[in-house]
Amino acid sequence: MKTIRMRLATFLILTVIWLLVMYPFSSADLALGAGIALFLSLLPLPGLRIYEEISPAPRKIIYALIFLLVFVKAVILSNLDVAFRVLKPSLPINPGIVRVKTKLKSRLGRLFLANAITLTPGTITVEAEGEDFYIHWIDVASHDVDESTSKIVSGFEKYLEVIFG
Amino acid sequence: MIMGYIGGILAIIGSLFLLLAAIGLIRMPDTYNRMQAGTKATTLGSALIFAGIALHQPGWELKMTGLIIFVFLTNPLSSHALARAAHFIGMNPFVKGKSQSSRDDLKARRDEE
Structure with a gap:
């Protein structure tokens, strides 16, 4: 099957x-x-x-469409964010590489999560090792793994969990 | 005709984002931050240009949709590969002011091994 x-x-x-x-x-x-x-x-x-x-359950398709909307919004916000940082003369950045954890088990889900993180405001996935993602964050706002996780990952994770779960 | 104008405006906005990416490459202090400017702005920039072309040229819509999906899937992957390679050869993230040390969880992880 x-x-x-x-x-x-x-x-x-x-x-x-x-x-x-x-x-x-x-x-x-x-x-x-x-x-x-x-x-x-x-x-x-x-x-x-x-x-x-991948499986075509109706619930998963609806969540995929919502995920698409959330993702497009995040992409536009991230572009405006980068534009703002690049154009501001003082160059407001405070970068660092932080570790976050994901609950996703599916490989395809993790791939989409890593890609979505790369395209959202101020974050790039540098390395993915099992459930740990290492993220370059242009403006490190938190020094705690759980707090960074909720700020960077959770927004997409709840949709991807349903889509690929 | 009106679609052509809308397409043109979209393409101009897209090329403005590409210009921002180029400015970002010059202004940002290290590899990772250049990657930030490069990846995001080029993804939306190319997508907007493709959307503009799709509106301008009737009959190309599906081709351009395919291209946009392709760019959105491959652009983050390639910048991830570049950032990962940069980290492998030992580049540290830039810090403003010399007093604090750079935060780098991945380096700490590699040092443990």
Whole structure:
């Protein structure tokens, strides 16, 4: 069951990317892309196992959409934040690398969390080791692991926990 | 026509963010902070430019959507790889004023091993 779901997810993702790139597509394009995607998704590639964690439950899709909105808002805020810091003559930064913890177990969830942290205000994921993330923070506001965790991670974690949990 | 103008405005805002990224690269004091300016502003900047092109050129919307998704997935990964490599070769985060020592939990972790 798990391998079927994983191969189906691979097939759908590859086909959708192909159709996005080829748009506007003819039926021949569709057939060619779907054929190649089918072939690739049947290959025994160990990296595909990561797609086992995707499942199309309605609750997960709703949370994914909310996550997308939260994420876009965070990206815009982060850009304005960086713009403000760059343009201000005094250069208001107080950087450091802090450790935060994540509750997420799924690898795909951790990947999305690390990417989301990198794109949100003032933080870049420098290293991910198991449940510990090491984050470069442009303005270190807290010296406590739990407090940094709630400031940096928790906003995204609650959605990702449902989506990939 | 009106869509073309909106697209143009989006592309101009996008290129302003790219300009900010470039200014950030010059003004920031160390690798990690340059990465901060570089990653964020270029991600939104490119996304806005792609959105502008999509509005300007009817028929390119889906291609540009694909590109935006691609940039959003790959840009943070590449800057993470750069920051990680910078840390591996021993760069310390910059501190304002010489009195305090830089806060670096990852270095402390590596020293423990």
